[in-house]
Every structure is written in structure tokens, then in C-alpha cells.
Amino acid sequence: MFQVGNIYVIAAVAVIGGGLFGFDISSMSAIIGTAAYKCYFNQTGVENGNCGGPTAGTQGGITAAMPGGSWVGALASGFISDIFGRKKAIMIGCIVWVIGSTIICASQNIPMLIAGRVINGFSVGIESAQVPVYISEIAPPSKRGRLVAFQQWAITWGILILYYISYGSAFMGGQTASTYSTAVFRIPWGIQMVPAVLLFVFMLFLPESPRWLARKDRWEECHKVLTLVHGKGDPDSPFVLYELNDIREMCTFEARNADVSYLELLKPNMINRAHIGIFTQIWSQLTGMNVMMYYITYVFAMAGYEGNANLLASSIQYIINVVMTIPALIWLDRWGRRNTMLVGAALMMVWMFTNAGILGSRGVVEPGGVGGVAAVSMRLSGAPAKGLIACTYLFVASYAPTWGPVSWVYPPELYPLRVRGKAVALATSANWAFNTALGAFVPPAFVNIRWKVYLVFGIFNLCMFIHAALLFPETAGKTLEDVEKMFEDPNGIPGIGTKPWTTRVEYQSMTRMERGDITKDKLGSIDHHDESPVREEKV
Template identity: 70%
Template sequence: MWQIGNLYAISAIAVIGGGLFGFDISSMSAIINTDAYLCYFHQGPLEYENGKPLCKGPKADVQGGITAAMAGGSWLGALCSGYFSDYFGRKYAIMIGAVIWCIGCVLVCATQNIAMLIVGRIINGFSVGICSAQVPVYISEIAPPTKRGRLVGLQQWAITWGIMIMFYISYGCSYIQGVAAFRIPWGLQMIPAILLFIGMIFLPESPRWLARQDRWEECHAVLTLVHGKGDPNSPFVVREYDEIKGMCEFERENADVSYLELLKPGMINRTHIGIFTQIWSQLTGMNVMMYYITYIFAMAGLEGDNLLVSSSIQYVINVVMTVPALIWVDRWGRRPTLLIGAALMLIWLFTNAGLMASYGHAAPPGGLNGIESQSWIIRGPPSKAVIASTYLFVASYAVTWGPVSWVYPPELFPLRIRGKANALCTSSNWAFNFALAYFVPPAFVNIKWQVYIIFGVFCTAMFLHVYFMFPETAGKTLEDVEQIFTDPNGLPYIGRPAWKTKNEHSRAAMLERVGFDDEEKRAASTTVHETAA
């Protein structure tokens, strides 16, 4: 069968799996404030105002459960994805996720009550967990070192596009009378999954997964197709093939493959780094902004169409500000990008907390417009400053933690365990996504503006954690990264402190452009090891 060999085309198709996550986020954020949703899923006795029902929708804790259901399913899907990926391959694991997504969309679109909606969202989440864990693994294993950050980061860009597109679809459908206002956008979510499944048919399998299965001819053919432009003797193809073969032989002689290996002395440090990369990306509070932005802007005095349009601006900012990271993240490096992002986000979070504490006041009992999560009121110029700080927070996340949180974890682990390791890291993302999605509506009710303080403290902690513990991986081959954490005999060791590790982008770019003989290769490998030591 004919296969696509262009790296950007391969990545563009694969990251549609990330777009599914984005679609799911805004399929709730644009709908939870609409009359159709509030009336259909209203809980408790109806109240009337001027003869019209005053629909309040689900209670705060129930709405948190509905929103968090997707993240709960994603946690389980991410954990299972390691087994799917190792057994079926990276490509077919993603295709399985696309099929499961369509099943979930059917249930969500046809939902008759809150319980059915939650079940459908759990199934959707299971799909997102598989795709979000294995798409970065697939792309990182097929991309060259100088483009790996850019290509894996496309997953985050696809998420931002999914969020924006689905928000505007939902916004347009909000003018439809009756339940079609939310059934149509929920049904349309199937389209990207169908495109993903069809597109993946024409993509090659990961050459590193093929190598692990002893399918060496196919591995070489994929490297030739993607990196050699049809030339099997291309210097870069030869180098990659030899490094993959050497790493596979070493791994077979020195290690078994199980989740327990991630807890062994030689792996526990990088496991903790990968897991916390995903945990911190959630504890920034970004997805809270995505899910509940309409609550926040309603508290700042926006309502009706003005509320939805103003909320949608952050989705546009998210898309646009991800682009600089895609272009330059490999040159910037992982560490500086994460550190700058954490510093900027804590500034905007503490700014919002200060503004709300100084110029706002509590909403009447029951919340604004009968929605108890809208528990605080701020008006006038300070409310405009809250909206501006929210936009700046989104921009800061989009250009830093957004893409790098997907790029960094797959780079940390050796081939034999990469699928399971990234599955575990991504499952941590979804576990905290679930907790935060469920926590925030009741938190707005109970502690109000102090929610911003909590996330500001998290951003401060993540800045310190990254500075002292996260080594630089940019510009290194996946085989070279192994030498940051192990000595030449494969034994764990404490090398150079994380803050002294360097970006190897320039060296990797040179080696990618020109071939080099075995002696130069050994010298380059030694240089990398000494840099990491």
C-alpha cells in the first residue's frame, strides 16, 4: 500500500488525535451556559420568572462530575494505551482510539439524561487517553532530533484548533431552538475521528516499534521513506538504523519490559520528571480556563453574546500563540521554555487574585443568574483587567507549557519502555484533569477568588521543580538522551545538575545535514556523554 513519507503530513494527520481532546473541551465550555443545556439537564424544582422557567442546569458538583467524566475515562485510556501500543503498534493504537471516539460520540449525541451523558463522555475520554498518550510517542519515534519538538508540539496546536473550532460550532448552534442546540455539535465531533482513522491507514508504522518486533526490513524501509527521500544508503538513514539496532540489542540483553521497570533505580528519576511534567501542565489551571471560562467572564460582568464572543477570544489566542513554540521550541530548549512559562503564569494568576480580592464582592446566595459557581462579582475597570490578565495567562501557557508538556516526556525514556512510560505520564495528566474539572465549580462556590491563589502557588512550585530537576533534551537523538541518565555500562548515575545541561540543537542539525563516519560518530557520542555527565 502507498504510504505518506513527508514528516509534516504524517504529523498533521496523527495529531488529529490531539484535536479530539480540544473538541471535547469546548463541547462543554460553549454549551454549559446555554438555555437548551440548562433546561434539559436542570436538577430540582423549576422556578419561574415572568411566566418563563428559570433553568439552573445541573448542580455545581454534578456539573463538575459531567465535565470530569471525560478526564476520568482518559486516565484509564492512557494507562491501557501502553499495552495497545506495544502489542498492536503505535499506528494501530491510534486507530483504535479513533473508533472508540465515534462510539462515545453516538452516546453523547443521543443522551437522554445526565447518567447517559457521563457514560458517553467516559468512553470519549478513553479514546482521548489512548490518542493523547501514543501520538507523541509515534511522532517522537519517527522525527529527527532537530524537528522533534516542533512536530510533537503540533499535538498541542491541534488541541487548540479543536477547542476553537468546536467552540464556534457550538456558539452557532446555540441559536437553534431545543435540544438540537447541543446534539448537533456533539454529533459533529465524530468527523475528525473518521478523518484520523482514514488518514492513519496511509501512514508508516514507527520504525523503532518495528525494530522491537525484529521487523528490520520494514524499519529500514520506513527510515528510507521518511528520512532518506528514497535513498536507503543516505548517511542519516544509515546512522539512525545503526543507532536503533544498537539500542535494541542492548535493551534485550539488559532489561525486561513492564510498568514495574519504571520504578527501578535506573528509571525512577526520569519517571518522576515525566509524570510531573504532565501533572504541572494541569496544575497551571489552563484547562480550568478552557472548561469554565464562561463562569469567570460572567463574574466579570459579561453576558449573552458578549460573554461567548469574549470567551472565544482566548481560544484564538491559544491557537496563535502556540505557533512561535512550534517554530522555535527546538532552538529555545525545553528548560527555558518551561521556566519562563511558569514565571509568567504565576504573575497573571496572582494579579487576578489581587484584583478580585481588592475590587470584587461576593454574589448573592445561589450565584449570578442562578448558577452557584458564579459566586463573585467584579465590575468596572478592574473587571477589564481580570479579562486582560486571563488572556495573557492563556498566551503564556500556549507558547510554553502547552506544547512542551507533550514534547518532553517521550524524549526521556528508552525504546523498550517508551510506550508504557508515556502512557503512565499521560495518565497522570488525566488524573489531575479529572480532579480539577470536578474541583473547580465547588471551589468557586466555597473559596471564590482564592482559587487563583491555589494555582499561583502551583506555578511557583513548578518553576522551582523544573529549575532543579529537569534536564535539557533538545537537539539530542532519543538514543543520546539515554546517556543523560545512564553511564556507558547502562548503570544509573547522577550526572551533571539539571541546570547545567545544554541544548544540543546546533550539533544535531549539523549531523542531520551531513553524513559522518564511525570514528566521528563515536567522538560525537562521547561529547554528548561528557556534556550530560
């Protein structure tokens, strides 16, 4: 079968899996404020023809059902990926997504809706864990950050696209208990299965991860994939041979311990990087970003927006999210991972504390909520309302080029090949565990502690800044095998002061071969840390 070798095409197809997560976010955030959703799944009664919708606790459970399923899916993906391969794991996730979306689209009641969201979540767990692994293992070091960051960009596009589909669907039917139409939510919930079908079909034409093939002793296929993707059809390309040798050495080293389990990540030689990967994903949730995405209509309702005006104003942040992710795609490998995380944490902390100050000092408490929605527990107007909206937009603009893409790029770079599938699955499961908790926490929190919700997330951003500054090493510009050597350094891995490397890997073997220092037959003996003078090039 024909296989695509262009790395950008491979990444563009694979990250459609991230788009599924984006579809889920906006399929809920754009719909929970519509009359059709609130009336069809109503639990709080009808007042003046307006429905209150599910209770705050029930809505938290509905929202949390998807990340709850994702937590299970992420953990299971480690086994699926190691057994069937990265490519097939992604394809299995597509099938699961179509099943879940069908159930959601046909939902007759809240339990059926929750069941479908749990199944969809299982799919998102697989995709979110294994798409970054797949791209990391097939991408060249100089482009790895950029290509994995496409995962986050796909998420932002998924959010934006389905949000506007949902916004358009919101005009179908009336806005009261007697005139609403279920097409308002059934159309977007049905459409969201389309990208999964496309992803499944397109994945048939992509190669398997060369590192997974090597791990299964399928060296001829591994060589063919490296030739296709990195050698432009030349099996004797110096970089192809260099990388093949690098992979072979690492597989030989790891073969001494063939059995892999999650418990291995708790061993002394692995626990440091396991904790870094897990907390990268935990902190990405504790920034408060996904809370903003799921419940943004609540925030804008506090600022005085209602109905379709609320949906339209909320959509601006999704446009900001898409546009502001682009700088990371261009410069993330140059900025490095650490600096990007530190700058993002500092800026998001400022906007969260500012929002807490605005709501705490100028907000008016609304007993029972606004429009029958208890979570909309405060009301602002005038300049304070504009300030709340501005800081919300600035928060999204700070997250989009920093923790958004880095949280997907960083974890797959930390682990050796033998445990990478399960290690990234564990880290991603932590993301979904906290996503689940926060999805259930926020509606009741807006009811009970109101403006202090922003204070909580501001403190989390301060903690993540300190943690990343002290303990997160830089991995930009290194091959995955060189990152492994870095962590095996007996002198330890410092957090403070580590910098991106000047990327030499892709040029070292070619340059020395051009100079006649080595021949192709001697390529296997190259020392990865050989310090002989060679031409260096920055990416």
C-alpha cells in the first residue's frame, strides 16, 4: 500500500486525533447555555417559559464524564499501543469515538448522554496519549517540538469549528420550553464523528513508528520508514544510518529488561522523569484553561451577555486560541520547553489574580443565579465587566503558545523507548484525572465560593512556575536517545540553568562524512557525545 513520507503531512493527519478533544470541549461549552439543551435535560423546573437545565452538580457530572473516560482510555492506551503499535492504537480510538458520538447524538436522557461521553472520553484518552508518542518517534529532533505542537493546534481548531457549528445550530427552533428543537444539539453531536472517520481512512496511508518497529525486531520495516520519512528515498542517507544505529544501540541496551509495567515508572532510575511528565499534564489542567473552555458561557453571563450574544462573545476566545498557538508552531524548538512554561505560568497567574480581584471587589452576588443557572452566581456591568472579559482573553492568549502545546510536546521526550508508550499514557491519564475533577468542581465552586475560583487557579499557576523553574530540565534540540543519556547522567539532571542544545545530530554524521573523517561503514561507531570539531547549525 502507498505510504506518505512527508513528515508534515504525517503530523497533520495524526493530530486530527487532538481535534476530537477540541470537538468535545465546544460541543459542551456552546450547547449548555442553549434553551434546547436546558429544556430537554431540565432538572430545575420552568419559570416564565425558561428552563433551568441540569443542576450544577449534574452538569458537573455530565462535563466530567468525558475526561473520566479519557483517564481510563489513556491508561489502556499504553497496553494497546505497545501490543498493536502507535498507528493501530490511533485507529482503534477512531472506532471508539464513532460509537460514543452515535450514542451522544441519540441521547434520550442524562444517563444516556453520560454513557456516550464516557465512551467518547475513552477514545480521546487513547488519541491524546498516543498521537504525541507517534509523532515524537517519527519526527526529526529539529522539528519534533513544532510537529507535536500541532496536536494542540488541532485541538484549538476542533474547538473553533464545532463551536461555530453549534452556534449556527442554536438558531434552530425557539428559545422557550414549548418551542425549542433538539436539532440544536443533535446536529453538532452527530457531525463530531466525521473527523474520526477521516482520520481512520487517512491513517491507512501513514507509516508505523520506526521506534516501535525496532522494539518488535522488525528492523527492515524500521529502516524503510526512516528511509521514507528522513532519507527522501535513500536508504544509505547518513542521517538515516545514524538514526538507525542510535535506535539499535538503545534497543540493545533496553533488551536486558524486556517486561514493561507501570510499576517500573516508580523505580529509582525512572521516578524523577515520571514525576516530571505527570506534573506537566497535571499543571496544564490546573492552569484553569479547560475550565475556561467548558464554562466560558457562565463567565460571560456574569459579565451581562445572554443568549446568542453570549455564544458569539465567547467564540472570540476560541479564535484567540487558534491564532496564538501559531507562534509555538514556529518558534517552540528555539524557545525551548522550560522558558516557554515559565513565561506562560507567570502571565496566567497575573490574569487569574486580576479576575479574582475584579469579581471580588466589583461583582454583585446573585442568589439563585442568573437566568435560573445557579453557577452564574455573580453579576458585573460597565468597566469591571469589560475588564473581566479582557483578562479572560489575555489568559487564553497566554496559555495558547505556552502550556497548551508544551504539555503535549514535553512528556514523550522524557522517556526511553521501552517504557514510552505506558509512561506517556500514565502522564496523560493524570491530565484526564484532574480534568474530570475540575469539570465536576467548577459549577458547584462558582455557586459556593464564587470569585475565589479564580484565586484558586492563580495560586496553582504560582506553584507550577516554582516547580518548573526548579525541577524541569530542558529537552529541546536533543534526539530521544540523547535525552535518555541525559537522564542516565550520574551527576543528575539540574532544572535551573538547563538550555536547549544547538542541534548537531542531523548534521554531525553528514558533515564528518563529507570531510572524509569517517565512512558509511564506520557510522555505527559514532559516539553521540563526540566533541570533534564539526559544523554546528541552529534550528
